[in-house]
Amino acid sequence: MIKHLSDRKRLMSVRELAKGITYTEPLFTGWKPPLHIRRMSTKDRDLIRKQWHIIVDGEDIPPPIKNFRDMKFPKPILKKLKAMGVMQPTPIQVQGLPVILSGRDMLGIAFTGSAKTLVFVLPLIMIALQEEMMMTILPGEGPFGLIVCPSRELADQTYKVVEKLLAPMREHGYPGLRPLLCTGGVEMKPQLDVVKKGGSRCYCYSWEAQGYAFQEEDEFRQLQLGAHFFYI
Helix, strand or coil, X not given: CHHHCXXXXXXXXXXXXXXXXCCCCCCCCCCCCCHHHHCCCHHHHHHHHHHCCCCCCCCCCCCCCXXXXXXXXXXXXXXXXXXXXXXXXXXXXXXXXXXXXCCCCCCCCCCCCCCCHHHHHHHHHHHHHHHHHHCCCCCCCCCCEEEEECCHHHXXXXXHHHHHHHHHHHXXXXXXXXXXEECCCCCCHXXXXXXXXXXXXXXXXXXXXXXXXXXXXXXXXXXXXCCXXXXX
């Protein structure tokens, strides 16, 4: 996608670039909530949202889920969350995680300290893991997710969360997923080395790295980015 962006298009507004593009189906993720969650009535779904002070707007919104186990995360991630002191989802996670795991677009708003990072990091890991388990990703393929942050500090913080969650996955024999922190003001070679290795990756990318990463280096400019983008 990046290589098709001309200098002229970079100066166009998002509204102009999106003109004529309409998405009618969610991205396929292969995820479905448990049967008892899918059978939950509209009244029960709305009651949970009211209890958790969740306000939603949209069509055919996935049901809220009040615990991580019913979200079908692997046991190593469930254990790691518990070790991190994350015992149950916060309101933004109760509704946000099912939405993104279902492959739907979402604009989420929540208070500082409500653990919004997990809302996009956990689904991104699951999507990359699914791609890797379905068919081994070869060098030059990927990445399968891009997290765009407003500063290098936030990008670094998000990257550390991703690594923290991937560590127990590797220990339990799951396919290795390679995250990459892409920021300006640091040596580029280590970042390019990760790109050359290929494989399932999620990028934590800061706005300030835009010219550095995507305009000056051909290897970054030629990336075939997947469809999973998360803007902080």
